Amino acid sequence: AQSVAQPEDQVNVAEGNPLTVKCTYSVSGNPYLFWYVQYPNRGLQFLLKYITGDNLVKGSYGFEAEFNKSQTSFHLKKPSALVSDSALYFCAVRASPLSGSARQLTFGSGTQLTVLP
């Protein structure tokens, strides 16, 4: 079985400050990790993913995430937050090798990020 935990329902940060949205995972096998963002009344937008290789992954809109195998974490980060970054963020995982549920993404519960002006 695979699972994802986003321990914070809400994260508040001041504009211009660095932001971190936390994600930890549990899988059997190698994890493939994804971050999505959802703005109000919109679908999910892909931000970045970790498949293999460099533990620091850079994605869209200045976001990056660091894969830490020993801590089973994949925290999302941005050096300087913008008010427009305010949205709902989802971490997701799939594991390899694949089984019958190969294409199922397991999502975390989501973290609402609010960037205060």
Added chain:
Amino acid sequence: DTEVTQTPKHLVMGMTNKKSLKCEQHMGHRAMYWYKQKAKKPPELMFVYSYEKLSINESVPSRFSPECPNSSLLNLHLHALQPEDSALYLCASSQGRGLAGARETQYFGPGTRLLVL
């Protein structure tokens, strides 16, 4: 181009109505998905189509009936829905490369906001 389109954007229906949701992608993806999302919650997988064949049905009630007429289109037929079915319905697609599929990014459409009265 990573666009998935969905129509309609909003839908209000009575419990005796029959309606359909439509999803389209032109990225050459061979895996397509329907998700249901309640407010502030992660998406819940409903159905997965792989090469136009239904590969996963997550024990969804029969009042939801998916259809994949061709590799670019995905429909969700709705009949005799209940008020608790009110939600955002998201379509997604990915390349669908068999066992390599765990690495694939799913691209989501903007969703259809459904209200059942």
